Structure formats: structure tokens, C-alpha cells
Amino acid sequence: MKKMIAAVMSICVLLTGCTDQIKLKNLLFVDIMGLDYVDQDKDKTLQFSFVTSSLNDAYQGGGKPANQYHEQTGKNIYEAVIRSNKEMPGILSVLETRLYIISSSIAKDDPLSHLHIASQFQSNPLYAYLAVYDGDLSKLLSKPKIKDNTVSNYLFELLEDEIERGRIPSNKLLNYILGGDQFMNDFILNRFEPYKDEVRLGGTALFSNGKYTGYNLSNEDTLLALLMNGEPGKLQFIFGKSQGLDYSIHVQDTKQAIHIQHSGNNLSEIALSLRMKVRLVDDGKMLEMHTKQELDEKQQIIAEHLTARAEKIVEILQQANCDYFQLGQQVAAYHPNLYQSLNWREQYPSLTVKPTVKVAIINSGNLE
Amino acid sequence: MKKEEQITGRQLLTMAIMAQLGIEVLSLPHQLAENAGRDTWLSVLLSGLTAQVGIVLLWWLGSRYPTRPFYAYSSQIVGRPLGAFVNLAYGCYYAFSGFVVTALYCNTLKRWMFVITPDWMILMMLLLICGYAATSSLKRLAFISQSFMLFPVICFLLIAFSCLYGMETRNLLPVLSEGWTPVMKGIYFAFSAYVGYDLLLYAFPYVKGGKRKVLGIMSLANTCTMLFYIVVSLICTTMFGQKQLLLIPEPIVFILKNYKVEMLQSLDILFLIFYVCIVSATIYVYFYLSAKSFQNLSKKGVGKQSVWVWVIVALCLLGSFFIDEQHDLTQTSSFQDKLSILFVVGLPLLLLIISGIRGTGRRSA
Numbered sequence: 001m002k003k004m005i006a007a008v009m010s011i012c013v014l015l016t017g018c019t020d021q022i023k024l025k026n027l028l029f030v031d032i033m034g035l036d037y038v039d040q041d042k043d044k045t046l047q048f049s050f051v052t053s054s055l056n057d058a059y060q061g062g063g064k065p066a067n068q069y070h071e072q073t074g075k076n077i078y079e080a081v082i083r084s085n086k087e088m089p090g091i092l093s094v095l096e097t098r099l100y101i102i103s104s105s106i107a108k109d110d111p112l113s114h115l116h117i118a119s120q121f122q123s124n125p126l127y128a129y130l131a132v133y134d135g136d137l138s139k140l141l142s143k144p145k146i147k148d149n150t151v152s153n154y155l156f157e158l159l160e161d162e163i164e165r166g167r168i169p170s171n172k173l174l175n176y177i178l179g180g181d182q183f184m185n186d187f188i189l190n191r192f193e194p195y196k197d198e199v200r201l202g203g204t205a206l207f208s209n210g211k212y213t214g215y216n217l218s219n220e221d222t223l224l225a226l227l228m229n230g231e232p233g234k235l236q237f238i239f240g241k242s243q244g245l246d247y248s249i250h251v252q253d254t255k256q257a258i259h260i261q262h263s264g265n266n267l268s269e270i271a272l273s274l275r276m277k278v279r280l281v282d283d284g285k286m287l288e289m290h291t292k293q294e295l296d297e298k299q300q301i302i303a304e305h306l307t308a309r310a311e312k313i314v315e316i317l318q319q320a321n322c323d324y325f326q327l328g329q330q331v332a333a334y335h336p337n338l339y340q341s342l343n344w345r346e347q348y349p350s351l352t353v354k355p356t357v358k359v360a361i362i363n364s365g366n367l368e
Numbered sequence: 369m370k371k372e373e374q375i376t377g378r379q380l381l382t383m384a385i386m387a388q389l390g391i392e393v394l395s396l397p398h399q400l401a402e403n404a405g406r407d408t409w410l411s412v413l414l415s416g417l418t419a420q421v422g423i424v425l426l427w428w429l430g431s432r433y434p435t436r437p438f439y440a441y442s443s444q445i446v447g448r449p450l451g452a453f454v455n456l457a458y459g460c461y462y463a464f465s466g467f468v469v470t471a472l473y474c475n476t477l478k479r480w481m482f483v484i485t486p487d488w489m490i491l492m493m494l495l496l497i498c499g500y501a502a503t504s505s506l507k508r509l510a511f512i513s514q515s516f517m518l519f520p521v522i523c524f525l526l527i528a529f530s531c532l533y534g535m536e537t538r539n540l541l542p543v544l545s546e547g548w549t550p551v552m553k554g555i556y557f558a559f560s561a562y563v564g565y566d567l568l569l570y571a572f573p574y575v576k577g578g579k580r581k582v583l584g585i586m587s588l589a590n591t592c593t594m595l596f597y598i599v600v601s602l603i604c605t606t607m608f609g610q611k612q613l614l615l616i617p618e619p620i621v622f623i624l625k626n627y628k629v630e631m632l633q634s635l636d637i638l639f640l641i642f643y644v645c646i647v648s649a650t651i652y653v654y655f656y657l658s659a660k661s662f663q664n665l666s667k668k669g670v671g672k673q674s675v676w677v678w679v680i681v682a683l684c685l686l687g688s689f690f691i692d693e694q695h696d697l698t699q700t701s702s703f704q705d706k707l708s709i710l711f712v713v714g715l716p717l718l719l720l721i722i723s724g725i726r727g728t729g730r731r732s733a
Contacts, residue, residue, distance in 0.1 A: 119616075329538050334542075
């Protein structure tokens with residue numbers, strides 16, 4: 001009898017969730033969500049672009065991925081979803097959303113306030129990527145295919161591949177909404193830009209206090225900034241030309257450090273150092289052996305060149321008042337009294353921040 | 369009353385850990401962020417040490433009466449009518465605590481998973497299962513706890529390995545930036561997470577081995593719980609900003625969303641479901657202790673254990689209809705935290721002092 005009761009109870013518990021069931025065939029999985037203004041000049045009504053993904057002809061095995069595009073206006077995502085559900089059959093679900101794209105006009109105008117609501121979704125992947133698009137968002141997302149790929153797959157894989165290789169930052173939504181885990185919501189956000197009739201990654205957009213500043217970093221500068229901010233070496237490819245040396249290196253290993261120099265409550269300098277162990281892949285001398293002296297000279301030239309580029313990056317970041325390297329947090333964490341005496345937001349652009357890049361060539365790739 | 373079978377030291381260890389680990393794991397960093405800020409881990413550590421002092425206190429009291437459980441010797445310390453009142457109060461406290469834990473967990477399930485399912489249905493299922501378990505003997509409960517022990521281990525590993533997704537250790541600095549006051553406030557809130565070790569009040573005479581072994585096992589259980597909570601606090605503080613922690617009621621659920629497993633839709637949802645094993649272990653221990661204390665209202669024993677348990681379950685189900693809003697639940701939970709300090713620290717300390725003054729216990733031991 002006891003076993004019977006136990007079995008009935010177990011079944012009851014297992015069936016409890018059935019009230020909440022939603023049939024899979026009725027769901028429209030939003031793969032990418034785009035966010036833009038309908039007309040920024042007239043009013044600030046939001047326009048949401050939903051790219052849903054489905055698998056056609058799946059009965060034969062495999063199936064063909066396809067996107068459906070739908071756009072809707074509303075005060076927030078919830079309102080837009082509710083309106084959409086009245087205009088098309090099926091239930092829009094953000095259960096599998098992989099990417100949120102905001103337009104540059106939204107990005108400049110407190111975008112995070114529109115995205116906080118994503119945390120209210122019951123089963124929303126808050127670790128979906130966030131990116132900005134410098135173009136007509138609805139035009140991009142309504143494309144049926146790009147290079148024989150669905151738009152959603154194309155954009156997502158473009159991001160994911162580069163993130164895995166450590167070339168661009170991994171901007172996940174939850175890092176920025178609800179107050180953000182960044183010290184002052186200063187970050188660099190991956191930026192898509194129109195390219196010919198398609199789209200490509202065009203570096204990163206600089207955000208200060210959660211808003212797009214209009215300043216950007218190129219793809220090359222983004223990589224160097226990323227390495228300076230603690231990204232480990234994943235054989236990222238860096239190339240350049242300086243003092244007649246046309247070089248290409250693979251970053252094998254990195255080490256970063258921040259040194260704050262101050263006397264009392266006077267912050268004199270912040271030194272940002274990046275040490276890299278690299279493989280010299282190409283220096284225009286592939287068929288000849290390198291001597292130790294030659295390598296020393298070359299690593300000196302490369303280090304000087306990269307230091308100059310790092311200085312330029314810091315200059316842009318300071319112009320944009322974007323504390324991407326979280327120097328404010330560093331000061332607040334290790335020198336709290338000093339931090340309290342500063343007005344970080346106002347003083348950051350004029351601080352002396354000195355980056356240095358040191359390079360050690362550990363080998364010359366597969367040859368030699 | 370049935371004679372209780374003895375349990376082994378290992379069984380006491382698992383029971384104590386499971387009783388201590390309750391629903392608090394999910395919300396502790398959020399609750400403490402408001403008070404202790406980035407020094408949450410320090411509050412958790414210090415409250416763990418406070419709980420250790422509490423364990424020594426209960427052990428001291430129990431070791432004065434090593435052959436009888438608390439409910440049997442309470443009358444000897446304060447006299448029969450007052451002793452019965454003490455047992456009645458403990459019975460009500462444990463029933464209320466079981467109810468609060470059940471309601472809190474159901475509320476979490478309701479918000480994250482079963483939005484449409486009626487509250488009473490989820491609550492009833494959990495109450496029935498826990499009630500059924502609570503009608504068993506201490507040894508059987510220990511067996512169930514041992515079987516469930518794998519789940520806290522899995523939960524711990526899932527939480528601990530989430531740090532691979534990136535931690536900002538600077539979030540922990542500077543330590544004690546606001547002084548000791550916030551940390552001391554945090555100790556009060558964190559202490560409720562350690563409650564459950566009071567199982568020792570009842571289980572003391574039924575553990576195989578000497579008195580010292582009991583103290584050692586309980587200390588080990590408390591250390592494991594402390595480690596669990598400290599890791600949870602450190603992970604949450606380093607993975608979320610302070611503003612985020614103030615807004616996110618269950619940061620652990622948010623952290624688990626980070627895991628990408630090809631074969632699983634949402635690890636966080638699975639975690640919440642499996643967490644029922646840990647929560648139910650806490651609930652059935654509370655119901656069991658409650659029924660035992662009601663049974664000990666008189667020396668000969670009042671009623672059957674199973675009848676008391678089902679009465680408690682029915683009252684809890686009835687009570688759930690009166691707690692509808694989140695605010696009510698928060699207030700009830702806060703009231704239970706206060707009661708915990710009274711029943712787990714205050715009253716045992718008072719009884720120990722009275723026992724010491726009156727010199728009861730040692731002679732009869």
C-alpha cells in the first residue's frame with residue numbers, strides 16, 4: 001500500500017508541470033532581436049525586428065534552416081511581442097535568442113534602459129550576445145540570406161568564431177543590463193557595418209556610462225585593446241609595418257599589469273603594461289635564418305610600433321571618456337582613499353595613462 | 369512512542385548538511401548584498417563561525433543528558449508544565465519553519481517555471497512527499513538524506529565551475545571599505561542559512577559513538593555548509609556588480625544560465641528541479657522534529673507521529689492560502705529568521721544556564 005501511495009505521489013509531482021506546457025510546434029523561436037527607433041526625430045517609439053528561425057523540409061532528415069522576419073512597434077519588448085502575436089499565428093518565444101542588435105541611434109540614447117526588461121523573461125538566455133549595427137537594421141535583418149546562410153546564422157557565427165579566437169570582446173547581454181558588472185558601464189561593443197550589399201564586423205563601438213559615444217575602434221585596434229585588457233593569447237594574428245619592417249605575428253601568450261603611481265591623493269600616472277610572447281610568422285625574410293641579434297632588433301621594432309598603437313587607443317578611449325580598461329575600478333579597489341578624492345568621470349579623460357607593449361619572439365612559426 | 373533506532377556518524381553528517389542547506393543558497397548573495405555589500409563572503413564566514421558556537425552550545429546541553437532527546441529532558445530542566453510548553457513552542461516553530469521553506473521554494477518554482485500552475489498544487493505535491501517522508505523513523509530519514517547527498521555535490525560543482533566564465537576579483541576589493549557595521553548586519557541575515565544544525569537537539573542520543581564524535585561530525589557538517597555558502601557568495605560577488613545583486617533575487621539561477629550544453633535547453637531549470645531534493649530534506653526534517661516535539665507534550669506520549677505529521681501538512685496547506693503576495697512571504701520569512709535565533713540560540717542557552725544552576729542532568733546521565 002505504501003509503495004502504491006509513493007508511486008501515486010511521484011506521478012503527481014511529475015505531472016505538475018503539465019499545466020504550463022506549450023506545444024513546441026506552436027513556438028516561433030526568435031533568433032535575433034533588433035532594436036531601433038521608428039523615427040528618432042519625431043518620437044521615440046521603438047521598432048523591434050524579430051528574426052525567427054525554423055527548419056524546413058526536416059521530414060527528410062537534416063532540413064533547411066530558414067528565417068522569417070517580422071517587425072513591430074511598441075514601448076518595450078513585451079508590448080511588441082503581444083502585438084505581434086495578434087498579427088501572426090504562433091507564439092513568439094525568446095527562449096533561444098542568440099543575438100540582440102541595437103541601432104547606433106538607440107545605442108547613443110541610453111540603450112540599456114530598453115534592454116533591462118529582457119531579465120523579466122522567464123526562460124530568456126540572458127547570455128545572448130549584444131552588438132551594434134551602423135546602418136539600416138530592418139533592411140539588414142529582413143534579408144532572406146547572406147552568402148547562402150540565413151541572416152541569423154551568418155551574424156551569429158561571424159561573432160562566435162571571432163570570439164572563440166580571442167579577436168573581439170564577448171559582449172553578453174547580462175554583463176551590461178541591471179547595473180552591469182562593469183565598474184561604470186564603460187565597454188566596447190562589437191559593431192556590424194554595411195559592406196557592399198552585405199554586412200561585416202567593423203571593429204567596436206565605445207560606450208561611456210552605458211551610452212554609445214560615437215567613437216569607434218578598428219578591428220586591429222580592438223584586438224590590441226582586448227589583449228591589453230587581459231585576453232589570453234590564442235594565436236591572434238597581428239600585422240603591421242614600421243621602420244621598414246613588414247611583420248606578421250601570432251600571439252602565443254600575454255601578461256597584463258596596471259601600476260598606479262600617486263603621491264597622497266595626487267594621481268600622477270597609470271602605467272598599463274602588456275607583455276606578449278609571439279611567433280614571428282612573416283618579416284619578409286622567410287627563406288633566411290634569423291640571428292639572435294636580428295630577432296632582438298625586430299622585437300624591439302614591433303614593441304615600439306605596438307606601443308605607439310596602444311597610445312593611440314588610450315587616446316581615443318580617453319577622448320570618448322570610455323574607461324574600458326576599468327582603471328577606475330583598479331584605483332577604487334587598491335587605492336580607495338585616492339579614488340574617493342577623485343571625480344573619476346570628469347578627471348579620467350585628462351589622466352596620464354601610459355601604455356607599454358613588450359614583445360618576446362619565442363620562435364618563427366613552423367619554419368626555422 | 370516507538371523506540372528510535374541509532375544512526376551512524378556519517379548519516380548524521382549528511383542529515384545535518386541537508387538540513388542546513390535550504391532555499392537560502394539561491395538567494396543569500398542577494399539578501400546580503402544590501403547589508404554587507406562586497407563583504408558578503410566575510411559575513412557568511414563569520415556567521416558560520418557563530419553557528420559553530422551554537423553547535424557547541426547544543427552539544428553541551430545534549431551532553432548533560434546523553435541518553436535522552438531534548439524534548440524528553442526539557443521538563444526536567446524547567447519543570448513539567450513549562451517543559452510541555454517549551455515542547456509545544458518548538459513543535460510550532462518547526463512546523464512553521466517547514467511551511468516557510470516549502471512556501472519559499474514553491475514561490476521560486478512558480479516564478480521561474482510553473483507560471484500558470486496553481487500555487488496550491490505545487491505546494492501540495494511537495495508537502496505530501498515531505499510529509500510522507502517525515503512519518504518515518506530517524507534512521508530512515510537518514511537513509512533518504514544519504515541518497516540525496518549526490519545532489520548538493522552536483523549543485524556545488526555546477527556553481528563552483530561557473531567561475532570559468534569569468535570572474536572580476538576586483539569586485540571584492542577593498543575589504544571592509546564601510547567598516548565592520550555592514551558585515552555585522554550581514555551576520556544576522558546569513559545566520560538563518562545555517563539553521564538546521566539544531567537537529568542535534570533531538571538526534572544527540574541516537575548517534576553511534578561518543579560525545580566527542582558527535583561534536584566532530586556536527587562541526588564537519590557546519591564546515592561543509594560554510595564552504596558551500598562562501599563559494600556561492602564569492603562567485604556571485606565576482607560575477608555580478610553590486611547593483612545587479614540588489615536586483616536579482618536568485619543570482620545562482622542567472623549564473624547557471626551561462627552554461628551552454630548542446631543536449632540541454634536550460635541547466636538553470638534543471639538545477640531548480642533537482643534542488644527539490646535538498647529543499648525536501650530540510651522540510652521533512654522540520655516536520656519530523658515538529659511531530660516529535662508534539663508527541664513529547666506528555667511523558668507517555670501524545671498521539672502518533674504520523675497523525676501529527678499529517679495535521680502539520682494540512683495546516684501548512686491551509687496556511688498557504690493566506691500567503692498570496694511576495695511581500696507577505698518576505699515578511700513571514702523575516703519573522704521566521706527572528707524565531708530561529710530565539711529557538712536555536714536563545715532558548716537552548718537559557719535552558720543550559722538553568723540546567724547548570726539547578727544542577728540537573730549530570731546526575732541522571
